[in-house]
Amino acid sequence: MTTSRPAARELAWPLLLALVLAGVAFFLYQRNTGLQPSVFADEWYYSKMSRLTPLADSMLPSYLYLWLFGASSACGTGFLDCVRLGNLAFFIGAAPFVYLIARRYAGKPLAAAVALLSTLAPLNSFTAYFMPETMYYFGFCVLSWVALTGGDWRPSTQALASGAVLGLMSLVKVHALFLLPALCPFLLLASHQRGGAWLLRGLAMAALAAVLTFALKFGLGYVFAGKNGLSIFGYFYESTKLGVDRLALLAAASVNARGHLMTLALVYGLPLAILGHALGARLLSWRGAQAAAAHAPATARRELLHLYTLLMLGAAAGLTVMYTAGLHVPGSREGFRLHLRYYSFVFPLLAVVAAAAVAPGQATAGPRHPWLRWVLAALLGATLLLALSRLQGYTMNVVDGPDIFGINLAGKSFRILVGLQLLLLLGWAASVRLPGWAGTRLAPLLFVCLALPAAYAASYQGVGRHLATLRTPTPTDMAAVFTREHVPAAERGDVVIAGLDLSLMIRAQFHIDHPDTTLLSYEGFGPLAEYQLPLHKKWMVLLGDFTVPDEVLTLQRTPWYSVVRLPDPGTTLSRINLALPPDPAVLTGIEGLSRIEPWGRWSDAKQVVFHFARPLPRRVGVLFNARAYDVNAQLPFQARVGGVTKEFRVGWHMREFALHFDTDGTARTLAIEVPQPVSPAERGQPGDTRPLGIGIGEIVITDGSARVEAAR
Structure with missing residues (x-):
């Protein structure tokens, strides 16, 4: 018993x-x-x-x-x-x-x-x-x-x-x-x-x-x-690739390091002071500390704790600061981001450091170098006062650093936390003990029992509010879940997610849950032209207020998203590689194109005309792989088959797009109007006087008269 x-x-x-x-x-x-x-x-x-x-x-x-x-x-x-x-x-x-x-x-x-x-x-x-x-x-x-x-x-x-x-x-x-x-x-x-x-x-x-x-x-x-x-x-x-300018890297690192130091002082100011004192006292009295450690196992254990915490915190925080500084470029705010999550795993050790200083007989509480305590308290106190006005200038978000994100830096709780840390540093420097508790140190005890819970409570207010917003599905979540439930599993790899916000498009990818889904960015909401629709895919999720051409079947349409079935491209009739001489069985002639290059040909006239050997189908599809030159990348082109004209735009980079024309079945030509031909010589590249406009790598002609509708 x-x-x-x-x-x-x-x-x-x-x-x-x-x-x-x-x-x-x-x-x-x-x-x-x-x-x-x-x-x-x-x-x-x-x-x-x-x-x-x-x-x-x-x-x-x-x-x-x-x-x-x-x-x-x-x-x-x-x-x-x-x-x-x-x-x-x-x-x-x-x-x-x-x-x-x-x-x-x-x-x-x-x-x-x-x-x-x-x-x-x-x-x-x-x-x-x-x-x-x-x-x-x-x-x-x-x-x-x-x-x-x-x-x-x-x-x-x-x-x-x-x-x-x-x-x-x-x-x-x-x-x-x-x-x-x-x-x-x-x-x-x-x-x-x-x-x-x-x-x-x-x-x-x-x-x-x-x-x-x-x-x-x-x-x-x-x-x-x-x-x-x-x-x-x-x-x-x-x-x-990180920045290579060493002076710029050091300048960005110093700015970022100040933000981390202010944040650490706000939440873990007292443990930092204890670690600083342990390190300073050891350096100032190396032999004496060595002798003490030899006769005091408890002191030796605490010294290892301080050493281990300093080394781990220094390595992880130092890497974080330098990595963040390397991402900074002039005009960006990357250097002001506080990535606490890259070293916040060390924070429990800071709480252990404070707890280890509570009981009497600690090496940090003795009479060794009492002036060092006051110096450290003053330095950390100045850092806390600086945080009152400067910490708000740094970029916080809930993933980079939940420890600081949730604290309202313009609110009362922030000032209370600063005041608590200042009082604890003052009490620690003065070696205040708790009367009647066998010399228990008051400041470390209050840190563990009051200041740290208060900091966590203040930060959790913001973190909790953020997590609460994730309980209700957003339109992006609903669009993606609808797609996952209604698109056949075998076709989910043929889904294109389009919109303006990359993070929302990736969020939709997460829910659709297929590795082969692709993304497509547009510059603004509104109606989409036929040539803006992706090729070689079957389904499209549009995040935002977009409208599509009438021939595209809409499976779901809301003010926030649409899910559509893309038209099948049709049967391929001919493939024209403009990096090779034209096949007479397909083309009888070409007007307005310059010499052959390894990737294709540039236009060198106001109009490009393709003459086909046979009449084009009544519902003809023309698939381009093309790019524009200079100012033409911001201007509209026109394509004409028979009596039907359609407008399209091409960017600076080679991309695929398609147009479909309904004709009488007798048309034999495809004409492209170039908005503003410009020669390289006019743009400061002497020697090339060709009036360039559109560069075409390949054209594919399809028969779209028997396309399969999306409803099937």
């Missing part, structure tokens, strides 16, 4: 935490179920790469994530809710590791509070998206547990476990590879803390972790994707 009571007390807090986590999981499940997708193009690409195409064709080397979440196809049209269940399992599954980490530095109640806060953080919004963030977050929590508890293991075990977890993480998000330059120095310094022949042992540990990381990445990558799995960063990132 006596033995069972201590055991029950030992399990009380973990059991209570488990019950609370179950409640949080149920809340998040209820919140996420039934929401419409919203993050495009990310959610469509991850859905497509995991479920609809071979892993070898993935443009991202996230093979482990894609393979695992590809199983959501078993859920049919409800695959997105199944993905959200998987996200939730990984997100809640990370909390026990956060608890075990925090338990090394704080009592059970505080460790349980930190673990609970990790599930209430704005990061939980990613459980609603078809994205790998929650699985990656789970991996980082496991990696942190291995790194921070591995000091009690064999050195080789710690190194192998760290490398294995990091290698698997790199198959979820390739960004994990940039944590390796932080993990290796940590293992080296952790070896130093073990004592003995630390240097060779530490180098061996770092090398072992690095080798296993890449062995798993390339080995499993090859298993999943063959030779394509041997790419380090994958097609997408390897093809991304």
